[in-house]
Amino acid sequence: MFSRRMVLVVAVLVLLLLNIAALTVSSSRPDSAGGAAPIALHLTAPFQKGLTATLGWIRSIWHGYFNLVSTAEENKELRREVAQLREQLNGYNELKLLNGRMRGLLSFKEAKARNMVAAMVTGKDASLWYRTLIIDKGTENGVAKGQPVVVPDGIVGQVIEASHRYAKVLLVTDRNSSVDVLVQDTRVRGVLKGGGAGECRFAYANRNDTIKPGQRIVSSGLDGVFPKGFFLGTVSEVRKGVSGIFQDVAVAPSVTFETLEEVLVIMSPEAGN
The missing domain is CATH 2.40.10.350 (Rod shape-determining protein MreC, domain 2)
Structure with missing residues (x-):
């Protein structure tokens, strides 16, 4: 019927009341060398000892609880910082890879000694009938229909449509x-x-x-x-x-x-x- 926590609270209260009562009795006769004072001391000493131990145990649990809460918050913050660092590292790795690819394109462009414009692939059409790419350069960058599209590995295809900022590339694998x-x-x-x-x-x-x-x-x-x-x-x-x-x-x-x-x-x- 009663929870363990309720029983513990009641027991502590009982011990506290008994201790207060015993102390009241013993303090009412401070000059007594015999009689009730020694008896009261004999009866209250175990209760005081138990109460002191109980209160110490409760304090340790209370402090332990707050330490656990503090540790949990610190762990949460550390996990958040680790996630942010991982995201930053991933971003740095992507930039490093992009830099390597762009350096390769630049070297290829210089080796071919041709006027070329670098473009990022923003979309792909891999349907059964067509093989095309969408790139992020268009007529404002000088891209026009019919222009070849290449990479250092070889020919990619040719531009078949161009808008102001984008262009569609027909791949050499298209029928x-x-x-x-x-x-x-x-x-x-x-x-x-x-x-x-x-x-x-x-x-x-x-x-x-x-x-x-x-x-x-x-x-x-x-x-x-x-x-x-x-x-x-x-x-x-x-x-x-x-x-x-x-x-x-x-x-x-x-x-x-x-x-x-x-x-x-x-x-x-x-x-x-």
Whole structure:
């Protein structure tokens, strides 16, 4: 019926009342050497001892409780500070990675000695029918339809739409994409078409042309869109049918489109004026 806490409080009160009563009795006869005073002292001493011990125990619990509360608050504050430090560290790591990528783009731009504009990838369309990117540079930055988009790993695609601040890029893996290309070492010419599903096909390769897996494919510069000599991918498979004048050549793109975050848009000659 009664909680442990209530029983404890009642016991403390009883001890306190008994102690007060005993002290009152003993103090009423301060000059008594015998009689009631020794008896009262004999009776009250154990109660005083128990009361003192109980009060000490209660004080220790009380102080312990406040110490626990204080420790809990300190732990909470420390966890908050640790979370903030982790967030700052993550931000520093992101900046470090971004700085490394931007330095790579700058070195590539300087090596190619071309007028290029760096842009951030802000959106991707990975539908079954189209392969496109949205970048954060538009006509106000000189970006226009038809301009090539590249990274140090190779050609990404070309701009197909441009607004004031944004542009859409058609990837070389899109089925509507085509780039005039060469096998780098043998100079065999063909057209690289998007095959969808992250691959490309080397079209119009004569079955008598020597094409082998591992050969590099580069832009020929003859389509008037993509500059000559930019890397596009590596031959991954070659199949020759029993009939037909062309061979079927699969090409693995050099660019990992899933992880693209920054690109370079090659400006038209008039855009640099």
